[in-house]
Amino acid sequence: MSTLLLESPPAAERRGGVWDYISPSRLNLWLRCPLAFRLQYIDGLRTPTTPSLFLGKAVHDGLEIVYRHRQLCADLPAAEIAGRMLDGWDELVAKESMRFDSAAEEDALKQQALALVAAYMHHVADTLEIPLAVETTMEAPLIDPDTGENLGIPLTGIVDLVVDDRAGPLIIDFKTAAKSSPPFEITHEIQLSSYAYLFRQATGDEEGGLEIRSLVKTKTPKIEFHAYQARREQHFRRLFAVIRAYLDDLDRGSFVFRPGFACLMCDHRDSACREWSG
Ligand code: SF4
Secondary structure, three states: OOOOOOOOOOOOOOOOOOOOOEOHHHHHHHHHOHHHHHHHHHOOOOOOOOHHHHHHHHHHHHHHHHHHHHHOOOOOOHHHHHHHHHHOHHHHHHHOOOOOOOHHHHHHHHHHHHHHHHHHHHHOOOOOOEEEEEEEEEEEEEEOOOOOOEEEEEEEEEEEEEEEOOOOOEEEEEEEEOOOOOOOHHHHHHHHHHHHHHHHHHHOOOOOEEEEEEEEOOOOOEEEEEEEEOOOHHHHHHHHHHHHHHHHHHHHOOOOOOOOHHHHHOOOOOOHHHHOOO
16 A cells, blocks of 8 residues: 655646647647647637536536545535535636536536536445545656657646555546446557656656546436556557657647548537648
């Protein structure tokens, strides 16, 4: 069992240009479509916060309240967590510049966020997890594990939760999902490897494992835990291969479009993307 306790000041979303830092979300967007990455992170085209994205943030805030209190050995009842989420709702709406189509839409989303967090609390009610870190920003230089080369740009990420576990510290990421999904590790690989890299650099300790905890937005919310083993050398090699390819694109200023299923959810589909000509 680890007794390590990481400092967890309120996580601030890191801001900066593409040469200031790399993050798992930047890498994932670039992998999905380099053009969409360029439009967002280089051209600065902002897209409106969707209800789904907003719900995810509200749920994250609720879970943060749960675990920050657990860190202080205080288990707040579900009603109190709900009250605190409601207290912070308007602030979150303003922070995310969220616009609802109607008061009814806002209220429905509010109730959904409360229900998901309540279902999660019910699910973990009998566990005695000791949080080591909650919503913690981690940043570390990128040192290629094979060559020892410092890539000259840091990796940054916000780790949702680290708890003490029998096998060692367990790194946890929360997701809100529209439906249950099979636990395909590769769909989360960039995030899992990035968080493990950051955790090891920050603590000098190896994680015992990693977990994706999904709060599924079904009519009756479902909670699903998917566990993954500690990262191996091969995972970090693969992560660095992706990072090097990403940096090559930045160097060349080359961001090709990648038409496919991701276009279905892309806000640039009928606007900026149409103007791209290679
Ligand atoms: S519509 Fe598709 S190809 Fe165009 S930017 Fe979006 S994801 Fe990329």
